[in-house]
Amino acid sequence: MRHSIKLYILTAVICILALAVVQFFLVYNTYQLLDSRFNYVERGRIGESYNLAVANDKLFPGGQPLIDSIIVPQYAYLENLYKTNHHHFDTAAQHLVNRIILELVRHENTDSMLKAIKAKNGIKDSLLYALCIHRLDIKFADNQFVNVYNRFKKYPLIPGSRQQDMGLYICGNLHQLRENNAASSLVASSPLPYSYSLSFSFYADPYNRITQVLYQMKYTILQGILTLLAVIILISITLYKWIRQKHLSDMKSDFINNITHEFNTPITAIIIANKNLRNEKTLDNKQSITTLSDIISRQAERLKLLVERVINIAASEKLELNTVPADLNELIAEILNVYSLNNANTTVNFSFHPSSTAALIDMDTFHFTTLLQNLLDNAVKYNDQAAKKISITTQLQKDQLELIVQDNGIGMSPYALLHIFEKFYRHQPRLSKPTKGLGLGLYYVKQCVDAHSWKIRVNSEPGNGSTFIITIPFKI
Structure with missing residues (x-):
């Protein structure tokens, strides 16, 4: 299992x-x-404002004069290399792009431009942005554009070209560039010879894009x-139900084993006593006949009580009460007197501390007697002390009466405390002598308490004894 x-x-x-x-x-x-379909609602207005800001410029305000100052003086030199040595032209073109990027990074003012765009459009969101160049072509005297940089190619002398295929970063803090976060993509070119064509994009995304997508x-x-x-x-x-069913099955198996043993003990005694009665020597001895007859009578009575207990407890889920007014203190004293006589040969010290006021309670005296006897039986059974001590106390607490049964036994674990009132459950600690029982004693106690609408709680620790406290509603 x-x-x-x-x-x-x-x-x-x-x-x-x-x-x-x-x-x-x-x-x-x-x-x-x-995320791939995410559309920032303010991106359109940002793109329009950006287009207006660079309408007669490139990349950012002041970007075109900066690029012109680098490219224009190099037209003749680059044209000559392009016509004579393509390898040298490629090298010179990469150096030119690197120089342009360095100067643009040094002089970019995109942050202030974006702040102005946000203020103009009343945008409160924190934004991530990026400005990238995608392509650069140069036109010579023959009016044919010659590609100098293309974002889809890798250039050994242009470090930024190795990082991604979105282009060369000029500035910004947005690093995941997608088509759906491009606020503006422009191509600036001129039909005149000795000019250039520049393709670039401005990207903008809200700072909490991930949060918005997750929302x-x-x-x-x-x-x-x-x-x-x-x-x-x-x-x-x-x-949980499987384990509980297994636990219940184990308890029922244990119950069957225990009840078999409990029934066999008086039955065996009756059989042996009956066999001895048939012995001729026994028939001549009246004292032996009386002794054996007493044994048969006691064991038959025990067997009868076992059968009644099993039938009454195992078959009934709720006790039927026949309540009468009774003084709790007097009833407990009577029960203790009888119990002490039946356990005269054991080393058990009983002490009873009744309340100072008479405790007249409506109760079923028969069921209460069995309840208290079960508590006393457990206090004696689960006790390895040389001198077993059991204390019974009744005390008034405002509008209720407490019945406290305390012992100096072996106590119980937290796990046992959770299950002691379950039908067929038996606490099986390490004792010097094995205990007998059906696992129905404390179950009966709980049934009796519930039937009277009382309450019960247990305080116990391993090695420190147990205390059962029954709370009974009481009005003086």
Whole structure:
């Protein structure tokens, strides 16, 4: 059975992990899809304002004069290299691009431009942005454009070209450049010879883009989490009920074994006594006949009580009461007197501390007597002390009366405290002598307490004895 439970738990964990992985990929793929389609509502106005800001310029205000100052003096030199030596032309062109990038980075004013755009359009969002060059072509005297830089190519002398295919960074803090976060993409060119064509883009995205995308996915994420939790809860409930059923099955098996032993003991004694009665020597001895007859009578009475207890407790879920007014203190004193006589040969010290006021309670005296006897039996049975001490106290607490039964026995573990009132459960600690029982004593105590609408609680620690406290409503 243990292997079955372990196999079930392992299978359940694997299934939960598999479901978690499936849910993760579902959420991840949904995120990727929504992220690729994400549209920032302010991007259009940012793009329009940016286009106006660079309408007669390139990249940023003041960008065109800066680029012209670098390229224009190099037209003749580059044209000659292009016509005579393409390899040298490629090298010179890469150096030219590097120089342009360095100067643009040094003199860029995109941050102030973006602040002006946000102020003009009343945009409060924190933005990430980037400015990139995608392509640069130079036109010589023949009016044919010659490519100097293309973002889709790798250039050994242009470091930025090795990083990504979105272009050369001029400035910004946005590093994930996509088509859907490009606010503006422009191509600036001239039909005149000895000019150039520049392709560039300005990117803008909200700082909390990921949060916004995840917010759009809230129902997908919630559905995935709820599904996973539902599976975990269902598996946990199933496992709990399975273990509980196993626990109940074990207790029933233990109950059957115990009751078999309990029944066999008086039956065996009756059979042996009856066999001895048939012995001729015994028939001649009246004292022996009386002794054997007493044994048969006691064991038959014990057998009768066992049968009645099993029938009354195991078959009934709720006790039927016949309540009468009775003084609790007097009833306890009577029960202790009888119990002390029956246990005269044991080393048990009983002490009773009654309340100063008469405690007249409506109760079923028969069931209460059995309740207290069960508590006393357990206090004696689960006790390894040389001098067993049991204290019974009744005390008034405002509008209620407390019945306290305390012993110096072996105590109970926290696990045992959770189950002691369950039907067929038997606490099985390490004792010097094995204990007998049906696992019904404390179950009966709880049934009796509930039937009277009383309350019971237990304080116990291993090695420090146990204290049962029954709270009874009481008005003076």
